Amino acid sequence: MSAIYNNEMQEVIRRLLAELGEDPSREGLLDTPKRVEKSLQFLTSGYSADVDSVLNNALFTVDYNEMVIVKDIDFYSLCEHHMLPFFGRCHVAYIPQGRVLGLSKIPRLVDIFARRLQIQERLTSQIADTLLEKVQPMGVAVVMEATHLCMAMRGVEKQNSVAVTSSMLGIFRDDARTRSEFLELIKKPGLVDGPANHTLPPVACTVD
Numbered sequence: 001m002s003a004i005y006n007n008e009m010q011e012v013i014r015r016l017l018a019e020l021g022e023d024p025s026r027e028g029l030l031d032t033p034k035r036v037e038k039s040l041q042f043l044t045s046g047y048s049a050d051v052d053s054v055l056n057n058a059l060f061t062v063d064y065n066e067m068v069i070v071k072d073i074d075f076y077s078l079c080e081h082h083m084l085p086f087f088g089r090c091h092v093a094y095i096p097q098g099r100v101l102g103l104s105k106i107p108r109l110v111d112i113f114a115r116r117l118q119i120q121e122r123l124t125s126q127i128a129d130t131l132l133e134k135v136q137p138m139g140v141a142v143v144m145e146a147t148h149l150c151m152a153m154r155g156v157e158k159q160n161s162v163a164v165t166s167s168m169l170g171i172f173r174d175d176a177r178t179r180s181e182f183l184e185l186i187k188k189p190g191l192v193d194g195p196a197n198h199t200l201p202p203v204a205c206t207v208d
């Protein structure tokens with residue numbers, strides 16, 4: 001990733017540290033503004049990503065018209081109300097109508113919209129709406145399950161709660177059988193991962 005360093009942003013972060021009662025000139029915090037800037041640039045890099053250039057060379061004409069599902073896509077986003085992370089898993093399905101999208105592009109698309117300031121509801125529908133528009137399938141389904149640190153860390157009740165959002169478009173909205181087939185398939189453990197509860201990688205703070 002190429003980040004353009006922005007001294008103004010680093011100055012704002014230095015001032016924020018001081019406002020919080022910290023001493024931005026102490027040793028442990030000296031490089032923090034630079035690190036925070038770099039990490040924020042990455043976590044919001046979806047703003048500058050171009051959906052078309054990611055997707056356009058990966059659309060293929062086929063006569064496959066069965067459900068395509070990519071499930072358990074890990075994602076990390078920032079809530080726009082608190083700028084704190086929310087993260088979890090995303091499940092995406094569509095039923096092609098003459099063309100398919102390269103499978104690896106679906107997690108890329110999730111990242112493009114997750115790496116912005118978001119609310120989970122909008123994130124879910126942006127992924128679904130974009131797939132519908134670009135692939136023009138018979139329908140699209142997206143389900144997202146996430147933990148919100150603004151709830152878990154700030155002592156709001158139900159700290160272990162998971163928020164679930166979904167967007168069902170086209171045949172997934174109109175046909176109950178298609179929708180329940182999708183919902184059943186995302187509940188089953190993946191063949192590759194094995195049957196265990198697939199857990200998210202541990203969240204650790206590294207000095208980068």
Ligand SMILES: [Zn+2]
Nearest residue numbers: 079081082150
């Ligand atoms: Zn929040």
